[in-house]
Amino acid sequence: MSAAPETVERQEQLQGIGCSRKRKEDPRFIQGKGLYVDDVKLPGMLCGEVVRSPFAHAKIVSINKEKALALPGVHAVITAEDLKPLGLHWMPTLAGDTQAVLADEKVCFQMQEVAMVIADDRYIAADGAELVEVEYEQLPALVDPHKAMDANAPIIREDLVGKDEAGQGKRTHNNHIFTWDVGDKDATDRAFEKAEVTVREEILNPRVHPSPMETCGCVASFDKVNGSLTVHITSQAPHIVRTVVTLLSGIPESKVRIISPDIGGGFGNKVGVYPGYVCAIVSSIVLGRPVKWIESRIDNLSSTAFARDYHGVGELAADKDGRITALRFHALADHGAFNAHAQPTKWPAGLFSICTGSYDIPVAYARVDGVYTNKAPGGVAYRCSFRVTEAVYLIERMIDVLAQKLDIDKAEIRRRNFIRADQFPYQSALGWEYDSGNYAPALEKVLEACDYEGLRKEQAEKRARGELMGIGLCTFTEIVGAGPSKACDVLGVGMFDSCEIRVHPTGSAIARMGTITQGQGHETTYAQIIATELGLSSDDIQIEEGDTDTAPYGLGTYGSRSTPVGGAATAMAARTIRAKAQKIAAHLLEVSPEDVEWDVDRFHVKGNPDAAKTMKEVAWAAYNNVPEGMEMGLESVNYYDPPNFTYPFGIYLCVVDIDRHTGETSVRRFYALDDCGTRINPMIIDGQIHGGLNEAFAVAMGQLISFDEDGNLQGNTLMDYFIPTFVETPHWETDYTVTPSPHHPLGAKGVAESPHVGGIPCFSNAVVDAFAHKGVTHIDMPHTAFNVWKTIHELGLDS
């Protein structure tokens, strides 16, 4: 029976879950009224500029500040020597390592922070930075991670010499950080020995950078009178920043206020704590004035948070029908000069063990070795859950390699290996419990929508004519929503998240969250959840995030965790309020609570819809007429510790045409089907998918942070680093299925990172597929015209 028109109308008025309502945050952004960190201007504020190393590896012989200090308007020049008495010249990283705040006796990567000049404005600060004289004695640089553990490799971290661990388990060489492995190695080796077919491929995820439009920065303001510190900061995790600031400075956490205002995109770049932040905070404490530090784009691309740099080896064993019998993956992880990745602390390789993908693989073994090199620190999750892009890239490339080896169609080999719908919840060989999935029908839906058979026929005809056309498939499973506190923590804090809701007497509400939006539309999405749960219009629900003085503690927004964890906390907090509201409504209706039932935006007496009290009426009563013995007010806070991760999946198809003379790849079609469980705002979901696909396109087709053999960065402006414009960017087609998560209160799984994770291998698979008939099984990213042309030329296809 469908709902009565009157009920549907009331539902629609709420603009709750499932509707594409317009975003609540947009009015300020379209009028130039957003408040980003660089917009913050405080009385007496000074500006900091970082002096950076021109060398990748060098001893610091001397630093002369005199000329800089003599410049009118310069207030201070701070170096490691100044920070030493405070114990702040080194800081802990989220990965259990330590990182030099300002270079201590030596520099370990080009553009490393050596000093900070504090001056009246950004121009004088920049002049001052030019005047700081640093004398260096250059050392041999280590750039290639494959040479990091050679016997004669230069030692990068003198501070760790003689230490057999660097925060993440045993290490065996001065440049070795950790070895992490998972799975049954012996059983996997045995499966490979007796396999009918095996394939092996070396597969690189090159070093790239998330490069959000807004760079990193902060305004630190220490109030000497009452000993309190306020920091406006570009952070995806403001509460963790507050805890770190307290641990470093000794200022009580109650006197540290971290504010993440509007954030101009994060994509993993804004999770960590960077030296610039620490220097600005220390300067403000010492000088007693607010200090602003804002990265330039060059600083951003050079020093804060690269991603990937995973040098993988993938191996699959299978029977002759293409049924995978075992998986063995290894990755050499280049973490740069300090281990400052931003994974849950106990997971040095993040969630890389999701690398068995969407396939029912009986036995598997994965191992990652992390090493130091003379490059910027990081290894952050660039628009993905921790190391999930690297894992998915490996399995989605390898299944294509296996298909080619066996001459099985690339869709067919996936069908043969998919985890079946009746196997969920599914225990993977590497220890995960996939919550839900239904891959096979989703694949057929995409193949039909794109006329896959027709495309393969067209490709065969084109190949006969010497033309290059590629069809890429990617059928991925992500793992997001970190995470259960029994498995995940950051510096010992469990990875829950939180929501506090207050319903006001006249029936509007405010909710404060532990997460922080960076463009995902939290102010809209969370309001829609509350609207449906409480029967109040989402127009009347205000969402606040990012101010640690007002918001409940939460672990922030990254790894697609906001809807899986923060969204669950929102639903649970709202349900507590509704349970109390039910008692108040029953009291007003003079019946017992079990005799009323919920009806969109009101409670009515069972069997008598006219005897009703709306949530607005209940809200008013909550402040003047509650049942005897009940506390007044209508509010709740929930700290949600998820019982499991969520496992969104997607089926992507990409068609490319490659010019055999120039190597230019033209994306003819990109079709993305995503299943993120329950869909809260389809308009926002589509927007997230468009954006994620574009970032996947960027990584697959052009992004690369590269170095010469001396460790010099080869391109750190947007002139060299590829951000796709309107012109290169393909048109995106989106589609969906809905397989709710059984353990999430709303069935939602999170979506924003899937298109990046699934998009990258899909592009690569399409490019490689264009050459599959010539025996090509793999080509490393980025697939720039020049790189693709090299393949064409080597194969003699351009003649």
Next chain:
Amino acid sequence: MAKTQVSFNLNGQDVDVLVEARELLIHVLREQLQLTGSHIGCETSHCGACTVDVNGQSIKSCTMLAVQAQGATVMTVEGLAAGGELHPLQQAFMDEHGLQCGFCTPGMLMRGYRFLQENPNPSEEEIRSGMAGNLCRCTGYQNIIKSIQTAAAALNANTGSQAE
């Protein structure tokens, strides 16, 4: 450092500012004139977050000296809504979900504002090439293109009704 007086018209108001010869227009707009809608994304004229309209042209204000604005007519995102009414482009960006984090949005709007005067009936191809100087990392551009198409239709409908 010696300062120079610069006078220009900003969003319909005459303004006088004292600036150093080396100061960039974006810094003067944001820091002296308190108009923080225009943003700084790259400092090399690539991203377009700082796009403003100067004498009827789209200008990346991170690579224009403030002294070059002497006598000019300058418009920023703050001047786009007239008399409390949103400009059709602003409305269209909201209606078509043409923005996410909002950082590139003021520059996109200002480029779109000029572009639709240069080409009031653009095709998708023409929008892609006409807007190519402005970068966005969140939207994948698709909904920005829709926003500009929607705004073009609204502006053309307005012009049509005024002509009648």
